[in-house]
Amino acid sequence: QKEVEQDPGPLSVPEGAIVSLNCTYSNSAFQYFMWYRQYSRKGPELLMYTYSSGNKEDGRFTAQVDKSSKYISLFIRDSQPSDSATYLCAMILTGNQFYFGTGTSLTVIP
Amino acid sequence: SQTIHQWPATLVQPVGSPLSLECTVEGTSNPNLYWYRQAAGRGLQLLFYSVGIGQISSEVPQNLSASRPQDRQFILSSKKLLLSDSGFYLCAWKNPPTYEQYFGPGTRLTVT
Numbered sequence: 442q443k444e445v446e447q448d449p450g451p452l453s454v455p456e457g458a459i460v461s462l463n464c465t466y467s468n469s470a471f472q473y474f475m476w477y478r479q480y481s482r483k484g485p486e487l488l489m490y491t492y493s494s495g496n497k498e499d500g501r502f503t504a505q506v507d508k509s510s511k512y513i514s515l516f517i518r519d520s521q522p523s524d525s526a527t528y529l530c531a532m533i534l535t536g537n538q539f540y541f542g543t544g545t546s547l548t549v550i551p
Numbered sequence: 552s553q554t555i556h557q558w559p560a561t562l563v564q565p566v567g568s569p570l571s572l573e574c575t576v577e578g579t580s581n582p583n584l585y586w587y588r589q590a591a592g593r594g595l596q597l598l599f600y601s602v603g604i605g606q607i608s609s610e611v612p613q614n615l616s617a618s619r620p621q622d623r624q625f626i627l628s629s630k631k632l633l634l635s636d637s638g639f640y641l642c643a644w645k646n647p648p649t650y651e652q653y654f655g656p657g658t659r660l661t662v663t
Contacts, residue, residue: 537608
């Protein structure tokens with residue numbers, strides 16, 4: 442079983458839709474959770490990070506962590522064509538042990 | 552503000568040739584530095600990380616090596632490239648004790 446599981450998609454939605462991206466993990470010791478956005482042929486860009494269960498909001502983005510279910514989500518409201526990218530979840534076991542999902546490819550259709 | 556640079560952006564090398572990829576970080580001191588490889592559909596694979604000058608931890612045994620000759624410089628090397636070394640190489644940094652990790656623009660390596 443992989444430490445972090447992420448549905449690769451691809452996911453295709455119309456502009457303005459609410460997008461839900463999800464990851465599950467197996468190790469309850471993970472303590473810090475991040476979401477990255479990666480455009481084609483570019484490096485990943487850190488979007489959001491959180492360490493506690495619950496929701497964290499930043500503009501159109503909301504990161505949600507449910508430690509009891511070992512499940513994290515990223516919601517994108519009012520999705521835009523510029524949101525078309527691959528989204529990676531990441532989590533940390535200790536200071537330098539990062540675990541990444543394989544990414545979900547998202548296309549927002551105008 | 553902090554910035555991270557990688558070069559070259561793209562590289563095509565024959566099998567058996569040497570490799571040197573460079574990464575530098577500006578605007579911060581004593582960062583932790585990382586080298587990752589990203590293969591299509593396989594996510595990010597941590598290759599090396601460094602917590603200080605001359606300190607390298609290897610996560611995956613292979614024909615690659617890393618060095619950190621200066622505080623904000625991280626180099627990925629190989630003496631003889633294999634076809635399987637092709638991929639997208641990403642350098643990243645973070646400032647301990649924080650957890651947020653930031654990536655560079657990447658180097659796309661094709662071994663022919």
